[in-house]
Amino acid sequence: MTELRIGVFVCNCGSNIGSIINCSELADYAKNLPNVVFAEDNLYTCSETGLTKIKNGIKEHNLNRVVVAACTPRTHEPLFRGICNEMGLNPYYFEFVNIREQCSWVHQKEIHKANLKARDLVKMGVARSARLEALEKYQVEVTSSSLVIGGGISGITAALSLAEQGFEVYLVEKKRKLGGMLNDLYRISPNYEDPSEYLQLVKKVEQQPKIILHTNSEIISIEGYIGNFYVTIKGQNKVESVEVGTIIVAVGAQVLKPVDYYNYNGKDIITHQELEKLLKENKINQKNIVMIQCVGSRIEERHYCSNICCMNALKNAIIIKERAPDTNITILYRDINTPGTKNELYYRDVRKNEVIFLRYNVNKPPVIEDGKIRVYNNSLKDDIELDYDLVVLSTPLIPNEDNKALSQMLKVPLEENGFFLEAHVKLRPVDFATDGLFVCGSAKWPVSISEAIAQAKATAAKAAIILCKPRFEVEGSTARVDTEKCVGCEVCIKICPYGAITKDDNDQVLVRNVLCKGCGLCGATCPHQAISINHFTNPQILSQINALVERE
Amino acid sequence: MAFKPKIVGFLCNWCSYAGADLAGVSRIQYPPNIRIIRLMCSGRVEPFFVFEALKQGIDGIIIMGCHPGECHYMSGNYEAEIKFNFIKKMLNFINLSDRITLKWVSASEGIRFAKVVTEFTEFIKTLGKSPIQKSKNNSDLIFSLTAMQQSMNNYRMRVLMGRKRKITEQKNVYGEKVSIDEFEELENKAIIDEYNRERISLILKKHPLSVKNLASSLDLDEKSVLDYIVWLRSKGIVDVDKIQGLTPYYISIQED
Numbered sequence: 146m147t148e149l150r151i152g153v154f155v156c157n158c159g160s161n162i163g164s165i166i167n168c169s170e171l172a173d174y175a176k177n178l179p180n181v182v183f184a185e186d187n188l189y190t191c192s193e194t195g196l197t198k199i200k201n202g203i204k205e206h207n208l209n210r211v212v213v214a215a216c217t218p219r220t221h222e223p224l225f226r227g228i229c230n231e232m233g234l235n236p237y238y239f240e241f242v243n244i245r246e247q248c249s250w251v252h253q254k255e256i257h258k259a260n261l262k263a264r265d266l267v268k269m270g271v272a273r274s275a276r277l278e279a280l281e282k283y284q285v286e287v288t289s290s291s292l293v294i295g296g297g298i299s300g301i302t303a304a305l306s307l308a309e310q311g312f313e314v315y316l317v318e319k320k321r322k323l324g325g326m327l328n329d330l331y332r333i334s335p336n337y338e339d340p341s342e343y344l345q346l347v348k349k350v351e352q353q354p355k356i357i358l359h360t361n362s363e364i365i366s367i368e369g370y371i372g373n374f375y376v377t378i379k380g381q382n383k384v385e386s387v388e389v390g391t392i393i394v395a396v397g398a399q400v401l402k403p404v405d406y407y408n409y410n411g412k413d414i415i416t417h418q419e420l421e422k423l424l425k426e427n428k429i430n431q432k433n434i435v436m437i438q439c440v441g442s443r444i445e446e447r448h449y450c451s452n453i454c455c456m457n458a459l460k461n462a463i464i465i466k467e468r469a470p471d472t473n474i475t476i477l478y479r480d481i482n483t484p485g486t487k488n489e490l491y492y493r494d495v496r497k498n499e500v501i502f503l504r505y506n507v508n509k510p511p512v513i514e515d516g517k518i519r520v521y522n523n524s525l526k527d528d529i530e531l532d533y534d535l536v537v538l539s540t541p542l543i544p545n546e547d548n549k550a551l552s553q554m555l556k557v558p559l560e561e562n563g564f565f566l567e568a569h570v571k572l573r574p575v576d577f578a579t580d581g582l583f584v585c586g587s588a589k590w591p592v593s594i595s596e597a598i599a600q601a602k603a604t605a606a607k608a609a610i611i612l613c614k615p616r617f618e619v620e621g622s623t624a625r626v627d628t629e630k631c632v633g634c635e636v637c638i639k640i641c642p643y644g645a646i647t648k649d650d651n652d653q654v655l656v657r658n659v660l661c662k663g664c665g666l667c668g669a670t671c672p673h674q675a676i677s678i679n680h681f682t683n684p685q686i687l688s689q690i691n692a693l694v695e696r697e
Numbered sequence: 698m699a700f701k702p703k704i705v706g707f708l709c710n711w712c713s714y715a716g717a718d719l720a721g722v723s724r725i726q727y728p729p730n731i732r733i734i735r736l737m738c739s740g741r742v743e744p745f746f747v748f749e750a751l752k753q754g755i756d757g758i759i760i761m762g763c764h765p766g767e768c769h770y771m772s773g774n775y776e777a778e779i780k781f782n783f784i785k786k787m788l789n790f791i792n793l794s795d796r797i798t799l800k801w802v803s804a805s806e807g808i809r810f811a812k813v814v815t816e817f818t819e820f821i822k823t824l825g826k827s828p829i830q831k832s833k834n835n836s837d838l839i840f841s842l843t844a845m846q847q848s849m850n851n852y853r854m855r856v857l858m859g860r861k862r863k864i865t866e867q868k869n870v871y872g873e874k875v876s877i878d879e880f881e882e883l884e885n886k887a888i889i890d891e892y893n894r895e896r897i898s899l900i901l902k903k904h905p906l907s908v909k910n911l912a913s914s915l916d917l918d919e920k921s922v923l924d925y926i927v928w929l930r931s932k933g934i935v936d937v938d939k940i941q942g943l944t945p946y947y948i949s950i951q952e953d
Contacts, residue, residue, distance in 0.1 A: 217718045218735070219710070243733070246721030251811070252729040258701075262729045269732065558771055569711075570767060572804065578771055622737075636859040642771040664770035665741030669780065670859035672852040681736055686746055689734050690705065694753040 149180040149275050152208035153267065154199055156190035156215035158245055163188075165249040165256055166263045171214065174264050178271045182206050190215050196228050203232045210274040214242040214267050235279035237621060237680055242270035265693055272692035276685045280621030283658050287372035288390040289612045290314065294364060294551070297325025298594055299586025299601040300395035301346050306605035308355035312612050315387050316350065317359045317378055323347045325397050331424040333594060334460035335491045343594070359385075363547075367392070367554040370659045371581030372617050391581045391608040394565055395601060396551065398542035398587040401441050407538055408513050414536040417457055429465055431472070431534035435518055436462065437511060438478040442541035444507070449562060451541030452591040455482045458539050459495045466498055475501040475531055477511050477520055503529065542591035555582060556644040565589050575603045579643055579660070580617075583607055622680035623661035624668055626654050630675035637667035637676060702756035702821040706733045706814070707742045711769035712803045713761030719807030727811040728818040731759070738762070739799075740773030744784050744858075747797060748846035751788075752839055754830040757796050757821035759814070764801040772862070774801065779861050783854065786888050787845045791838060795824060844899050848891040857884055893917060894925050898934050901949035905938035911947075 153175035157163030168186035175184040183206040187195050190213055202208055211234065213225050218241035226236035244263045252259035289312055293304045296318030304316045322328060324347050327340040350356055362380040369375045372390045400418045403409040411419065417436075423429050436458050442451045455478075462474045481502070483492040496502065505511055509521040518531040544563035552559050557577045560566040565588045568578040575583050585600035586592060592600065611617055624646070626637075631654050638646045638654070645660035646667060656667075656676075665678040677683065708714040714735050720727065736742065739762025750758055760781060762774035781799040788794035800813045829835050848854055861884070865877045896915055900906065908926060912919040926947055929935040938948035 217714075217721075219715060219718060243718075243735075246718040247733055248729070250721040250724055251727055253724070254726060255729050258729040262732070265732055269734070560766075566771075569769060572711075578769070634856070636856060639863055640772075640776065640859055642773070662737075662770060664738040664773050665736065666738065666770065666773050666776055669741050669743045670776070670855060672855040672859065674850065678737075678741065681741060683743065683745070686734060686736070686743075687749060690746065690750050690753060690755070693703065693705065693732050694755065 147209065149210060150183075150206065150208050151178075151181045151210040151212060151271055151274055152199075152202045152206060153178075153181055153184040153212045153214065153271065154190050154195070154202070155184070155186040155244075155267075156195065156213065157186060157188050158215060158249075159189065162215070162245050162249045165253055165259050166244060167260060171244075171260070171263055171267060175212075175214075175267050175271065178268060180210075180275055181271060183208060191221055191224060196224075199225070199228050200232055203229070203234060209234065210238050210240065210277060212240045212242060212267070212270050212274050214244045214263070214270065216245040217241075217243050217247075237280040238274070238277050240270050240274035240277060242266050268695070269689040269692045272688040273685050276682070276688050278679065278682070280679050282621045283619040284616045285370070285372045285619060285659050287611060287615060287617050288374075288388050289615075290387075290389045291391045291393060291608050291612060292317065292374065292376055292387070292389040293393045293395055295325070295395035295397055295586070295588065296320075296323040296350075296360065297395065297397040297586065297597075298327055298343060298346075299397065299588070299597040300325075300393070301350055302598050302601035303393045303395055303585060303605045303608075304356050305346065305349060305353065306602055307608060307612075308353045310605075310609050310613075312355065312609065314356045315359060315376070315378070315389065316356050317362050317364060319361075319363055321361050323350060323358075323360065326400075327594075329418055329421055331421040332460065332464060334456040335487060337460070337464070364551065364554065370657065371579075371611065371619075374581065390612050391583065392555065393601075393604045393608060394551070394555070394557075394577075394582070394584045394588050395586050395604075396545055396548065396565075396588045398564070398591060399545055401540040401543045403440050403538050403540045406440050406540075407437060407511070407536065409538060413534065414513070414538065416538050416540050417454070417461060420461055420537050424461070424464060429535075430469065433473045433532045434465065434475075434535045434537065435531055435533045436474065436476045436537045436539065438476065438481075438539045439507075440538040440540045443479065447541065447543070447562065449541070449590075450482055451539075452482070453593050454539035454541065456488055456491070456593070458537070459483070459492060459500075461537070462500045463495055463498060466500065470499075473501070475503060477503050477505050477518075479505060479507055542587055545588075548588075555579070557582060557584075558642075575600055575607060578662070580619075581608075581611060619659050620663060622663040622678070623658045624656045624663065624665070624676050624678050626656055627675045627677065628653060630673050632673055632675075634672055637671055640666050640670050642666065700822060700826055702730050702818060702826075703754075704731045704757040704759060704814075704818060704821060705750050705755050706731045706759045706761060707739065707746070708733050708735055708761045709739045709741075709763060709769070709773070710735055710737050712763035712767065712801075713739070713810065715804035716761075716802040716806045716810040719804065720811045721807075723807045725807055725811040727814045730818050730821075731814050738768070738770045738773035739777035740768075740770065740775075740780075742777055742780065744780055744849035745846055747784050748842050748849065751793060751796065751827070752829065752842045752846070754827050756824075756827045756830075757817060758798075759817050760797070760799045761802050761810075761813070762799070764803055767803060775862055776859075780858050783849070783858055783884070783888065786885065787849070787892060790845075790892065791841045793828075793842075796821065796827070840899065841896070844892060844895040847899070848888075848895040851891060851895075853887060854891050857887055890925070893921070894929060894934075897922070897925050898929060898949045898951060901935050901947055902951075905946040905948040907941075907944045907946050909944070 155168045155172045172184040172186040230236045304314045330340045366377040511520040558566045568576040583604035585604045586597040668676045668678040768774040
């Protein structure tokens with residue numbers, strides 16, 4: 146084994162660290178740690194000067210491990226790894242010690258203790274660096290085409306955006322016609338746009354040579370990984386296999402048919418979707434119209450709020466009022482959800498427009514009986530009786546039934562209601578945790594058209610990042626199986642969130658590096674401790690614990 | 698001199714470590730006792746690490762992960778919680794379970810991070826120094842922790858930890874669904890059994906003992922010790938060393 150030669154670079158970060166931590170003393174302390182052959186402090190390690198000092202250190206002192214004590218690896222690790230790489234040192238031989246965010250900035254009133262902590266942290270980092278292993282990044286070839294599943298507004302937008310950037314797109318739609326739910330709408334809230342304005346996009350799709358359209362088609366299998374997905378599409382007359390680099394899920398959602406609610410009959414008790422159709426056909430002339438909100442949503446079996454129905458009901462109420470101002474419209478609601486700057490103003494306008502709002506209690510919901518609606522009013526502490534000629538129910542968007550099958554093909558999770566679950570609510574809102582897979586629109590959650598379009602464009606942008614390069618680089622910090630120790634019990638296969646562990650033809654467990662994210666679940670679980678996690682191995686972590694308790 | 702607890706924090710890279718960074722960026726002050734070890738996911742925390750840290754005299758251990766449903770790796774934090782509860786149940790035997798905690802902190806919760814660390818540090822101060830450090834006479838504790846550490850490394854415990862979530866949430870290979878209560882009944886029994894078996898095999902590495910000796914030194918009844926011995930013999934872990942009078946003495950025959 147080659148002799149360990151560790152170099153430690155302590156950053157003052159101007160006065161951010163230097164005003165609390167005595168960095169030159171810390172560097173002197175580091176010099177006396179095992180295997181450290183060089184240590185110095187500098188004003189800004191990330192500056193050109195600082196980086197040159199690391200380069201010189203590596204060259205002059207023949208360093209084979211580099212430790213930087215500075216800010217957080219979450220922002221600066223790639224920079225310093227890059228410098229190591231430039232100097233011919235494997236980037237995984239770099240170790241970061243956080244003495245700013247997690248020391249100097251948070252212990253400003255306990256300077257002595259902060260200095261002791263910084264020493265401990267450096268000691269732990271040096272110990273860990275001694276056990277670091279060189280790793281290789283994996284390169285995968287990328288097929289520069291994409292699959293978009295779903296031909297509603299989200300899918301159309303994503304497909305057009307990618308095609309206009311020059312990528313080939315396979316757009317797969319279950320139904321005969323593109324446009325999804327837009328086809329059923331009369332007007333769009335809150336600006337009363339005609340959906341046909343948006344349906345112009347369908348023509349654009351049909352004329353776009355880069356988009357290969359598969360209507361009346363469904364996906365029957367998906368294999369592979371980022372850059373190399375193999376997808377089988379079943380059309381009416383033929384089955385076709387295509388190869389794509391990324392996949393965008395834009396399958397949308399469906400409207401709940403309220404068969405068990407409020408004597409729904411599709412005639413004088415209908416849904417808003419059916420109302421839109423009647424509005425289109427100009428068949429609304431009823432005198433007394435009652436709308437009921439939250440039918441089948443925000444209840445025990447379906448907790449969520451469907452997000453779009455309040456605005457939709459308000460819009461339909463206004464349309465009816467404008468056509469026939471003497472129509473009596475009453476909206477029975479639990480809460481009105483009109484967030485944002487425009488929607489709330491819109492709601493206020495509707496209230497001014499002689500639409501009556503009556504709040505009902507979820508525990509005493511309205512009852513339709515003998516041609517009348519009775520609703521308990523909490524302020525009056527009594528029932529109110531309403532006449533009706535037409536009742537319109539606001540039912541939520543619910544997940545498609547085939548979400549489950551698709552999620553299993555893609556090996557991505559669904560959330561508790563059956564919608565697709567993104568990688569991270571805030572940080573990765575249109576990504577799946579698996580590389581190369583994205584989600585937008587109501588497949589994820591009921592959204593308005595403007596939200597759907599924004600998300601669709603986001604997925605296209607993210608997919609393009611991958612598609613525009615011939616190769617994709619995958620992290621080297623993955624799991625590896627010790628085939629001597631492995632007994633093939635498959636606990637790891639079942640616990641891996643990415644389906645990255647499989648058995649080969651000889652029944653040998655193997656990790657597919659391209660799919661592995663290095664989370665370490667399998668390693669911490671393997672009953673025979675046959676899996677180690679690159680860059681976070683047991684010896685590396687134990688060395689940090691041991692360094693901390695060592696007496697000087 | 699005032700007690701300055703040493704606390705180790707195992708933090709996941711994506712939520713809690715980012716939360717710690719945010720506490721820094723926001724200059725929120727908290728006690729300087731914690732030493733953070735960054736991992737990719739809280740699910741990476743090997744029970745082994747926790748026992749090792751306790752054996753080394755660390756006063757408190759805090760594991761932090763993403764909030765339920767927000768794990769960067771989808772299910773890692775749920776698995777971390779399962780492992781944490783196994784560890785906690787074991788540590789209950791020697792009254793050390795208060796010294797470890799599991800908290801969810803998101804990347805946007807710098808204030809919460811500082812609060813959690815402050816509260817835990819204060820709490821550890823009220824507990825005082827780790828009993829491992831407190832007295833030189835700590836070989837019994839080290840012995841128990843070693844037995845726990847090893848039992849958490851054994852096949853049965855790891856399969857129980859690794860399969861708990863899927864088995865109780867989905868169906869097993871026979872299409873049966875095991876309720877969480879049923880599973881935990883099994884789990885609790887396994888924790889006791891595996892801990893005792895490891896203690897017996899550890900103690901028998903030092904010198905041969907009879908069932909009676911074992912029962913008194915491990916504070917167990919003779920019937921259960923005998924049951925454990927029968928099991929350990931069947932697995933080739935212990936064997937009869939000698940017979941004195943009518944009493945067999947057992948010894949561990951397992952190689953390290």
